[in-house]
Amino acid sequence: MGKAIPTVEGWHSQHMVFAMDFSAWNCFTEDEKAAARNELKAFLADLEAKHQAKEGSYAFYDCNGAKGDLILWILGPSLEYLAQVERKFRRLAIASVLVQTYSYTSVTEVSTYVKAKLDTEEVNQKLYPHVPRDKYICFYNMSKKREGDDNWFMLPPQERGALMKAHGDLGKTYLDVLSEFTTGGCGLDDWEWGITIFSNDDIQFKKIVYDMRFEVASAKYGIFSDFYVGTIIDDALLEEIFG
Numbered sequence: 048m049g050k051a052i053p054t055v056e057g058w059h060s061q062h063m064v065f066a067m068d069f070s071a072w073n074c075f076t077e078d079e080k081a082a083a084r085n086e087l088k089a090f091l092a093d094l095e096a097k098h099q100a101k102e103g104s105y106a107f108y109d110c111n112g113a114k115g116d117l118i119l120w121i122l123g124p125s126l127e128y129l130a131q132v133e134r135k136f137r138r139l140a141i142a143s144v145l146v147q148t149y150s151y152t153s154v155t156e157v158s159t160y161v162k163a164k165l166d167t168e169e170v171n172q173k174l175y176p177h178v179p180r181d182k183y184i185c186f187y188n189m190s191k192k193r194e195g196d197d198n199w200f201m202l203p204p205q206e207r208g209a210l211m212k213a214h215g216d217l218g219k220t221y222l223d224v225l226s227e228f229t230t231g232g233c234g235l236d237d238w239e240w241g242i243t244i245f246s247n248d249d250i251q252f253k254k255i256v257y258d259m260r261f262e263v264a265s266a267k268y269g270i271f272s273d274f275y276v277g278t279i280i281d282d283a284l285l286e287e288i289f290g
Contacts, residue, residue: 057174064115153230188238188272
């Protein structure tokens with residue numbers, strides 16, 4: 048019989064993906080575009096101030112492919128905080144040309160499958176991330192199978208713990224080239240977990256996910272969503288996108 052393993056939670060998390068209506072944006076006058084860019088920069092500066100004060104964090108990335116054009120990830124102390132930031136974003140002039148194509152509400156978590164001290168800097172960084180400013184992001188959701196004999200949640204805790212230790216040990220071999228953050232969505236959204244990875248080498252996303260395909264926790268029990276990847280939006284790229 049399966050048994051729930053306790054988790055430790057930190058900040059609330061909201062991933063949002065938007066598609067941009069460039070035809071609508073092109074209807075803005077040059078003055079309207081400049082005002083909208085400055086308004087967006089002020090919004091991001093406010094998020095950056097909270098990031099620097101470690102009162103919350105965020106990531107803002109250009110998104111590749113047809114799934115969207117922008118990825119905005121917000122982290123903060125409560126659901127109310129997430130809603131407040133999202134409302135501020137939706138009131139921006141630029142938001143009038145954006146259509147949200149995906150969102151995921153969750154909370155940062157650390158599992159206690161692997162016995163470890165919970166008051167370490169490593170654990171605090173997982174629960175209250177100071178999100179890195181690496182060049183690339185990869186975000187996806189995953190859940191565990193509940194199909195017949197392949198029911199993750201009916202496995203004994205010791206077996207799940209052994210599988211998750213192997214999963215974690217493989218992930219640790221990539222710590223010098225990427226950062227990974229797990230958020231839990233059980234009871235908050237459709238998928239059980241969200242995985243957000245940052246790196247200055249996007250090929251590392253391919254390598255770690257492919258490697259994970261061969262360990263049992265993923266190969267036998269993992270169910271994966273679409274993958275969202277993109278490039279960090281610095282001042283130069285912001286001017287290019289919203290030019």
